[in-house]
Amino acid sequence: MAVDEHYNEHGGFPKFETAKVEPEYGELIEALRRVQDLAVSVDMPADALKAALAQTQQLVATMEPHVVPERKTPAGRVPRLPGRGSLLMLPWTVEKFDADGVRSRGVFRRFHLGGNGAAHGGTLPLLFDDLFGLTQHAYGRPISRTAYLHVNYRKITPLNQPLVVEGHVDKVEGRKTFISATLKNEDGELIADSDALMVQLLPGQQ
Numbered sequence: 399m400a401v402d403e404h405y406n407e408h409g410g411f412p413k414f415e416t417a418k419v420e421p422e423y424g425e426l427i428e429a430l431r432r433v434q435d436l437a438v439s440v441d442m443p444a445d446a447l448k449a450a451l452a453q454t455q456q457l458v459a460t461m462e463p464h465v466v467p468e469r470k471t472p473a474g475r476v477p478r479l480p481g482r483g484s485l486l487m488l489p490w491t492v493e494k495f496d497a498d499g500v501r502s503r504g505v506f507r508r509f510h511l512g513g514n515g516a517a518h519g520g521t522l523p524l525l526f527d528d529l530f531g532l533t534q535h536a537y538g539r540p541i542s543r544t545a546y547l548h549v550n551y552r553k554i555t556p557l558n559q560p561l562v563v564e565g566h567v568d569k570v571e572g573r574k575t576f577i578s579a580t581l582k583n584e585d586g587e588l589i590a591d592s593d594a595l596m597v598q599l600l601p602g603q604q
């Protein structure tokens with residue numbers, strides 16, 4: 399791989415910068431994920447519901463004064479944390495980040511449930527799309543936008559079982575980066591695969 403001569407030209411994208419956070423930040427994000435797990439799992443009596451509502455309203459009041467613009471929040475900018483500290487991203491951990499590919503490991507959790515014990519189909523493109531962004535970044539390509547993303551669902555995606563996703567750049571043609579990835583279980587069985595086209599932004603493009 400040769401680092402692209404236009405690497406620093408990210409169209410309208412600013413340069414990605416990692417964030418430094420207090421130790422409690424990662425714990426807070428994990429606690430909020432646990433709340434999400436519970437929110438889709440519980441069936442509470444009225445008094446428990448009222449207590450949970452009051453506590454949640456209190457939490458909102460604590461957090462609300464600290465809202466900042468997109469690139470000021472550490473969410474999504476702490477690579478060592480699962481999901482880079484973003485509540486949107488799958489809470490997976492990157493274990494390989496090289497020009498020849500990116501690998502990430504984790505589980506789909508209760509709050510990713512679609513039905514009948516399987517992860518919601520829409521959570522897989524989220525996993526793949528984020529991996530593709532990292533993959534083209536690791537390859538040395540400027541930050542690009544996904545033009546298309548195709549997923550083949552080969553097997554049911556289980557919850558709470560360690561899985562591994564791995565992607566690599568297949569080819570580059572001008573502004574276009576073609577990337578593919580597989581999602582497997584720890585026995586090496588293929589659960590899904592995906593391929594995508596990412597297009598480098600032109601100056602001023604968002």
Ligand SMILES: CCCCCCCCCC(=O)SCCNC(=O)CCNC(=O)[C@H](O)C(C)(C)COP(=O)(O)OP(=O)(O)OC[C@H]1O[C@@H](n2cnc3c(N)ncnc32)[C@H](O)[C@@H]1OP(=O)(O)O
Pocket residue numbers: 414527531532535541542543544545546572573574595597598599600603
């Ligand atoms: C470390 C942190 C990393 C963070 C990374 C963040 C990455 C975020 C990735 C995303 O998820 S972005 C969100 C989802 N994607 C979008 O919202 C993209 C919306 N679409 C667009 O903005 C534009 O359509 C796009 C920039 C992708 C392309 O528009 P352009 O007008 O700049 O390009 P154009 O349409 O001229 O296409 C350029 C080339 O790509 C080809 N192309 C574009 N869309 C295509 C498509 N859908 N299928 C096949 N080919 C396509 C097109 O044919 C052409 O090929 P050639 O150069 O060979 O002629």
